[in-house]
Amino acid sequence: xxxxxxxxxxxxxxxAETAEGLCRACLLKLGLEGNSLPSTAAPMLxxxxxxxxxxxxxxxxxxxxxxxxxxxxxxxVYKARQxxxxxxxxxxxxxxxxxxxxxxxxxxxxxxxALARLRHPSIVTIHEFGQTEGLFFFVMEYVDGVNLRQxxxxxxxxxxxxxxxxxxxxxxLQYAHDHGIVHRDIKPENILLDRRGHVTVADFGLAKIVxxxxxxxxxxxxxxxxxxPGTEAGQVVGTPHYMAPEQVAHPAEVDHRADIYSLxxxxxxxxxxxxxxxxxxxxxxxxxxxxxxxxIVLRALEQDPxxxxxxxxxxxxxxxxxxxxxxxxAQDAPLKALQAPLKISSRAYFTTPQHLATFFGGFWWPRxxxxxxxxxxxxxxxxxxxxxxxxxxxxxxxGLARCPRWMSPARxxxxxxxxxxxxxxxxxLFMPGPAWFRTAEDTRQQAAEWIVAIRETVKxxxxxxxxxxxxxxxxxxxxxWGTLAVLAPLxxxxxxxxxxxxALRGSAAPIHPTLPPQAPQQAPLPAAQEKLNHPAEGEKRNxxxx
Amino acid sequence: xxxxxxxxADSRRQRALExxxxxxxxxxxxxxxxxxxxxxxxxxLTQAFFARLIEKHSLRRVDRxxxxxxxxxxxSLKHFLSNEYDKTRTEKRGGRIKVLALDxxxxxxxxxxxxxxxxxPERVFEQRxxxxxxxxxxxxxxAQYDARGQGGVFEALKGALLERPADGQYAxxxxxxxxTQGAVVVAAHxxxxxxxxxxxxxxxxxxxxxxxxDEEVQYLLGCL
Numbered sequence: 001x002x003x004x005x006x007x008x009x010x011x012x013x014x015x016a017e018t019a020e021g022l023c024r025a026c027l028l029k030l031g032l033e034g035n036s037l038p039s040t041a042a043p044m045l046x047x048x049x050x051x052x053x054x055x056x057x058x059x060x061x062x063x064x065x066x067x068x069x070x071x072x073x074x075x076x077v078y079k080a081r082q083x084x085x086x087x088x089x090x091x092x093x094x095x096x097x098x099x100x101x102x103x104x105x106x107x108x109x110x111x112x113x114a115l116a117r118l119r120h121p122s123i124v125t126i127h128e129f130g131q132t133e134g135l136f137f138f139v140m141e142y143v144d145g146v147n148l149r150q151x152x153x154x155x156x157x158x159x160x161x162x163x164x165x166x167x168x169x170x171x172x173l174q175y176a177h178d179h180g181i182v183h184r185d186i187k188p189e190n191i192l193l194d195r196r197g198h199v200t201v202a203d204f205g206l207a208k209i210v211x212x213x214x215x216x217x218x219x220x221x222x223x224x225x226x227x228x229p230g231t232e233a234g235q236v237v238g239t240p241h242y243m244a245p246e247q248v249a250h251p252a253e254v255d256h257r258a259d260i261y262s263l264x265x266x267x268x269x270x271x272x273x274x275x276x277x278x279x280x281x282x283x284x285x286x287x288x289x290x291x292x293x294x295x296i297v298l299r300a301l302e303q304d305p306x307x308x309x310x311x312x313x314x315x316x317x318x319x320x321x322x323x324x325x326x327x328x329x330a331q332d333a334p335l336k337a338l339q340a341p342l343k344i345s346s347r348a349y350f351t352t353p354q355h356l357a358t359f360f361g362g363f364w365w366p367r368x369x370x371x372x373x374x375x376x377x378x379x380x381x382x383x384x385x386x387x388x389x390x391x392x393x394x395x396x397x398x399g400l401a402r403c404p405r406w407m408s409p410a411r412x413x414x415x416x417x418x419x420x421x422x423x424x425x426x427x428x429l430f431m432p433g434p435a436w437f438r439t440a441e442d443t444r445q446q447a448a449e450w451i452v453a454i455r456e457t458v459k460x461x462x463x464x465x466x467x468x469x470x471x472x473x474x475x476x477x478x479x480x481w482g483t484l485a486v487l488a489p490l491x492x493x494x495x496x497x498x499x500x501x502x503a504l505r506g507s508a509a510p511i512h513p514t515l516p517p518q519a520p521q522q523a524p525l526p527a528a529q530e531k532l533n534h535p536a537e538g539e540k541r542n543x544x545x546x
Numbered sequence: 547x548x549x550x551x552x553x554x555a556d557s558r559r560q561r562a563l564e565x566x567x568x569x570x571x572x573x574x575x576x577x578x579x580x581x582x583x584x585x586x587x588x589x590x591l592t593q594a595f596f597a598r599l600i601e602k603h604s605l606r607r608v609d610r611x612x613x614x615x616x617x618x619x620x621x622s623l624k625h626f627l628s629n630e631y632d633k634t635r636t637e638k639r640g641g642r643i644k645v646l647a648l649d650x651x652x653x654x655x656x657x658x659x660x661x662x663x664x665x666x667p668e669r670v671f672e673q674r675x676x677x678x679x680x681x682x683x684x685x686x687x688x689a690q691y692d693a694r695g696q697g698g699v700f701e702a703l704k705g706a707l708l709e710r711p712a713d714g715q716y717a718x719x720x721x722x723x724x725x726t727q728g729a730v731v732v733a734a735h736x737x738x739x740x741x742x743x744x745x746x747x748x749x750x751x752x753x754x755x756x757x758x759x760d761e762e763v764q765y766l767l768g769c770l
Contacts (some may be wrong), residue, residue, distance in 0.1 A: 019680045020688075025770050026708045027680050030738070031745035233563050240732050248728030 050076030121173035168199035170316035186262035264300025345373035362482030400473035573674035687740035
């Protein structure tokens with residue numbers, strides 16, 4: 001028979017044979033989407049659901065609470081309007097149980113005052129904070145945009161976009177560090193981007209105030225980060241993936257260099273789309289980027305704070321250095337990413353008709369790989385640092401292309417894109433698709449799909465029809481020397497055959513019909529020797545018979 | 547996944563389904579028992595049902611888009627019990643064909659420890675199904691840790707799956723495992739993450755569409 005014990009959390013009966021002695025109902029609940037941890041995460045938050053905007057009306061008479069825009073285990077964020085000033089603000093409320101500790105109110109006020117003193121264009125400004133009917137809250141600047149997590153989820157970021165974002169984070173962090181404030185919880189959810197590509201960092205120092213990590217309290221979205229337990233002194237705060245090692249091991253000794261580590265993780269993720277693994281691999285081993293960025297990222301991710309950059313401004317300086325000598329990242333890069341959503345993208349090989357017409361180019365050497373992406377307003381090919389942008393306005397036509405039959409017997413096909421650059425018509429050839437070994441039909445199909453997608457997108461964006469034929473590929477001229485190299489074996493065989501033929505005819509003519517009838521079985525060699533020994537005679541004889 | 551496509555994947559799929567059936571046979575046994583059959587008969591019938599299922603490749607007909615594996619198995623079993631019962635009794639039971647290594651003794655032990663109440667056979671089936679899902683997931687989780695030689699970590703931290711321990715408890719576990727307290731926090735977080743993934747993966751195998759995972763979890767919650 002089962003014991004009559006019940007689960008202390010949900011009250012369900014626990015039987016002796018339950019799964020590992022745990023409550024089955026609670027175990028199942030843990031599997032629900034978004035239920036990162038049963039609400040015991042912070043026991044006082046058990047079962048807390050953020051109040052409806054209407055329920056907050058009485059607590060915030062000066063505000064019109066519009067909607068809940070984010071929530072997490074440690075609080076909720078609402079979009080609201082300040083009636084008097086007629087401006088939008090974000091209101092963050094901490095869960096009700098959080099002030100149970102009498103020391104909390106003091107600590108909250110002390111820290112919030114320090115945070116409210118931070119004034120920086122890249123730091124979310126705190127307008128007001130306080131306590132209303134036992135509910136602790138902040139009224140903050142409202143950022144109309146998305147957070148970095150949402151941007152990362154939407155697809156991988158071009159290195160240039162990452163490089164436009166990171167220096168802005170560096171600025172914000174350096175400013176806060178100069179004021180003695182460590183963020184402690186840098187993660188994509190806390191980095192907000194508005195439509196102009198301007199970066200704002202949210203939740204400064206909140207991790208310390210709350211004493212636990214704040215999950216997704218930023219202006220948008222919900223995260224599933226777990227909480228770490230917190231105590232007044234020496235608490236572990238942060239989000240595990242982004243936490244510096246010392247934040248885990250010696251939480252009491254955390255300084256601003258922990259932020260540099262977390263920034264390193266975010267940077268790594270922006271460049272590669274992945275979190276750094278246990279065995280740290282340089283970003284350039286995963287994606288095509290400037291190797292100088294490897295050094296920056298890896299140094300920020302040093303386990304020992306002593307070996308990291310000592311100031312976050314150094315990270316920015318190093319990034320800026322890598323940009324000199326190549327095209328600097330446009331300031332509006334994230335803006336474009338926001339405004340012009342990506343339609344399709346694919347890894348692609350790139351070449352030009354001119355290159356194909358050279359000797360080595362004809363053999364696809366070197367093969368240049370990169371990322372081809374179709375945005376709402378342009379076609380973009382990025383290969384590491386270099387980027388080729390083709391705005392739709394300059395697009396002339398798209399189509400299929402292939403090399404002459406003898407250069408590419410399989411007849412692989414390219415996507416050919418012609419556009420106008422400074423009054424000159426330029427043509428680029430792409431082979432979208434990842435693999436080295438492709439069937440011709442596969443390349444044709446991929447290229448045709450791109451042509452259709454480009455034409456549709458251009459039509460939707462500009463209303464104009466781009467000429468594009470997906471039936472008949474144009475033939476790109478090949479280098480005569482390349483042609484010769486390919487045809488050389490054939491030519492050699494032909495020459496050999498002709499030579500054989502001529503040689504056969506040339507030697508057969510003298511041997512059979514001209515041999516003297518008296519020596520028909522004589523081998524040619526002794527005959528030749530004889531001829532050598534008696535040249536005059538042989539010649540005479542030949543002359544006689546001929 | 548039930549919907550592994552392609553012709554060649556057919557036998558692999560069949561095997562995957564057999565594996566699933568092997569995990570979830572106990573709910574079926576419990577259902578038969580609840581129908582009032584003796585332990586012996588229940589075991590035979592469960593065996594025969596699986597024999598039929600596997601032999602007739604009925605599992606191959608499982609169409610993922612049609613719904614949940616749980617419902618499919620129960621419907622098949624009911625069909626089997628009503629239509630093929632007599633036939634089976636004459637043909638198969640004599641032979642006592644064993645297709646699965648059902649641990650009948652343990653099955654009966656499991657069955658008999660269960661509280662006697664007024665549950666319908668369907669309800670018993672569904673409840674046992676929910677239990678089987680969790681047991682399977684925990685078994686796999688434990689195996690994952692054992693495979694890495696971290697059985698101790700699992701044992702020490704499994705309580706943390708549901709309850710965030712007090713700091714003192716973390717310190718205790720840390721001491722026990724020879725880890726820093728911070729590392730224990732991270733390990734506990736990881737344990738929860740792995741558990742969640744396994745649970746959702748396991749349920750994903752039995753539903754038509756990943757969208758239905760949450761729905762199924764909710765349903766199973768109601769079955770407990």
